Amino acid sequence: MKNDVKGTEIYKTDPLIKRWDYSLSYTHSYAQDSEFFKALGRNVLLGSYCKQCNYKYGTYRKYCMYCGSETADIELPLKGKIHTFTTCYYSGEPFMNDVPYTLILVEFEGIDSLFMSRLINKNNTKISIGMGVMAKFKSLQKFDVNDVYFIPEL
């Protein structure tokens, strides 16, 4: 429907079916996760360390899920290995222009849990579990988790 036409979009009359648009803009605070997203602008990937449990999280969290203590920020290595992967040829609506894209879970040496990210490589081919990958940071920060992505290790 053209923008200059005011009207109601009707798909069917029996039963009567119309289009209903409803949208929301959220005020989304990263709150206690803010440090992680700010650090991406300094080319730093933060994880978390629980002193009580001696457990290192590959995905940032301010409190330990095992003992409840506050964690300390740690810098994750910028090189890791593919723990698992998938290449998406369809997706949710906001990401349909991105397909095909590859998601990976990254494992880091000495870190107890994983990190989910996109893998950018030519044609989304020659990807395997155990393959070395390295973190890259976008120069123009958008303040979301896509400010970091991975490429095959050079």
Next chain:
Amino acid sequence: MNDVYIVSAGMTKFRKHNYDEDFRLMVKRAFDYALNDADITHKDMDGSVSAYFSDHIQGQLIAGAMTNDYIGLATKPSKRIEGGGATGGLAFQAGYEEIASGNMETCAVYGFESMSHLNTWKGNDVIALGSDSNFDYPLGGFYTAYYALMATRHMHEFGTTPEQMAMVSVKNHGNAMHNPFAQSPMKITVDDVLKSPMVATPLTMLDISLMSDGAACVILASEERAKSLCKNPVKIRAIGSSSDTMRLSDRPFGKVPLLPNESKDDYKNLKYPGVHSFRAGRIAAKMAYERANINDPLKEIDFAELYDSYTSAEIQAYEDLGFCKYGEGGKFIEKGYSEINNKLPVNPEGGLIASGHAIGATGIMQAVYAFWQLQHSVKKHLKNGKLQVENAKRGVIHSHAGTGAYETVSILER
């Protein structure tokens, strides 16, 4: 705790879209089916539990209360349960708790979803908001991708193949051929599944469950009320449930919680659950089995309604629920063990993949089918007896939210 029984059940056909009936009327159809089938009236109901997943999809908040008045239960106690894909399974257990605690003598548990309100791509998007919106969703939020990450690792860990996953799709679509309530009955081959459009490697279009419009309802009662309302009630022998981290990346690498028929030596080198298995499914099953005194699930369970949101998830569930050991799920389908009238029929009516997935209704749909199986009334309701599991005495229903963030396992007995 008081014993809890299912005394009646009903559901609508699941469809891609049902523009002629909104959620209230779909629930009314399912509820009336249940009332009529056991000669129960509204006056017999002490209260209800409603189940629907998404206010976003529904475009209506407090839809449970709207439904409750529409079906004639205004003034009775009622609440809404939500827990992602486990919504129906959790609501079923909430209904159980109402009766077991003595808070109610009878309780209607109903679920619904009108997925057709949104197109498939927007639906995928809204469902993906059921993942961490800081760390996971912005990467390309898509539940098929999350399950695909798990399936890829399951293949790596255990040698599971795309062909084995495809066999689940062939079985479930084939079973649905005899189920008039099913959305997608199809006679297909492994090759058809493998050649259907790739969605997220290794999962193709035919490896994935449907988006449906539908409703389902079960009526639960205490032992005394069950005897007066129904000639052949089905007992809910035990419930089990568990939860796990929302983010796949937070899953640890530890040890398998063992079932009675497993030993530590079975899993010497397996780091568990990682992302290959659903820890919450295993713990929920273990809890339910202990309460029901089940020691060897394969021998002691006659059929199962498992949460086959993806073919890979059904194979993973065989293992989580101990129908076989971890790593043997692929062989379990390959040997045909989960087919009708084989060792342990799984999703005899078609599961989420072929009967349909109207999220809030799904877990209750499983309870409806299991109830009919255990009443030996499949022929009456499906108008043919091809899917009746012979001599079914004990069945299991199972559901999950997220990538296993909530899981439920309930055990039903004749």
